[in-house]
Amino acid sequence: xxxxxxxxxxxxxxxxxxxxxxxxxxxxxxxxxxxxxxxxxxxxxxxxxxxxxxxxxxxxxxxxxxxxxxxxxxxxxxxxxxxxxxxxxxxxxxxxxxxxxxxxxxxxxxxxxxxxxxxxxxxxxxxxxxxxxxxxxxxxxxxxxxxxxxxxxxxxxxxxxxxxxxxxxxxxxxxxxxxxxxxxxxxxxxxxxxxxxxxxxxxxxxxxxxxxxxxxxxxxxxxxxxxxxxxxxxxxxxxxx
Ligand SMILES: [Zn+2]
Numbered sequence: 001x002x003x004x005x006x007x008x009x010x011x012x013x014x015x016x017x018x019x020x021x022x023x024x025x026x027x028x029x030x031x032x033x034x035x036x037x038x039x040x041x042x043x044x045x046x047x048x049x050x051x052x053x054x055x056x057x058x059x060x061x062x063x064x065x066x067x068x069x070x071x072x073x074x075x076x077x078x079x080x081x082x083x084x085x086x087x088x089x090x091x092x093x094x095x096x097x098x099x100x101x102x103x104x105x106x107x108x109x110x111x112x113x114x115x116x117x118x119x120x121x122x123x124x125x126x127x128x129x130x131x132x133x134x135x136x137x138x139x140x141x142x143x144x145x146x147x148x149x150x151x152x153x154x155x156x157x158x159x160x161x162x163x164x165x166x167x168x169x170x171x172x173x174x175x176x177x178x179x180x181x182x183x184x185x186x187x188x189x190x191x192x193x194x195x196x197x198x199x200x201x202x203x204x205x206x207x208x209x210x211x212x213x214x215x216x217x218x219x220x221x222x223x224x225x226x227x228x229x230x231x232x233x234x235x236x237x238x239x240x241x
Contacts, residue, residue: 001108001132003171004049009041015070015173017042018136022109025052032060032107033083034127034136035173038072043080056081062105063087063095064138064173065124088116089123099125112136115162119155126162133168135182142170143178144189151193159190 004019014037022029031051036042051057058081063071066089074094077083086105087095099105101116105127112127117140127136135142141149142162151159167182178185 001110001129001134002050003108003134005171005177006037006042006045006049008037008039008045011041012039013069014039014042015067015139016171016175017045018171019046019049019051019058020108020110021049021051025050026109027052027055029109030060030106031056031058032062033058033077034062034107034171035064035070035138036061036073036077038069040073040076042073043076046081056083058083060107061085062099062107062127063092064126064136064140065089065121066092067121067139070138070173087123088114088125091123101125110134115158117155117158117162119151119158126158128162128165128167130165133166133182135162135165135167135170137170137172139173142172142189143185144192147192147195149193156190156193159186159193163187163190 001023002021004021006017006019008014008017015035017037018034020032020034029052046057049057058077061074061077061083063085066087071092074085078085078094084096085094086097086099088099090098099114101114103114104111105114106112107127110129110131112129115126115128117124117126120139120141124138124140126138126140128134163183163186167186170178170182172178
């Protein structure tokens, strides 16, 4: 497996865009973008990447969550490469298939486990490859250094699941990857998160937890209700990235 961090122009706020390729560009490898960002310069970066001969440079897209800095370039990517597009939320325009917690999806020449990590948004997922210990995190907060935050039980359960995996490389939605002490950092985060507020407190359904859920919702059940809010001429996500 090769993981290419695609260059962007640096002129707009965008997520990282990762191109996951097989080790030797075989036909059966699934060239996959993890998130597409919102910078059109990524299209030129894809053209420069070693994506193999006789196949689409991008055959598949996996979106880690619905925020526009991770998704907004999707129409151009679909038009250029005709990939299959997967995400947890059905409310992103252009998604072909939904991913569920515990499913496996092939990216490059490797299998990745889908881990639902609601927290940053209700549709956030991480993608974990056991063979190399690779974790794509999206915007899931995995490096928690203070006990001051509040976290819902589903997020704490997801963090516990991540701590049970052998993680050796973490690729974040923003910033440089973490290539050392990943398991240790995850366990530190778990200690901070669980120390900040117990799950039983959340289960009692405090006012702030209900508010928290409202703020983080990417509606899954109502097709008409878009996760984007129209603010003037620009579409902006309902929840800030
Ligand atoms: Zn986000």
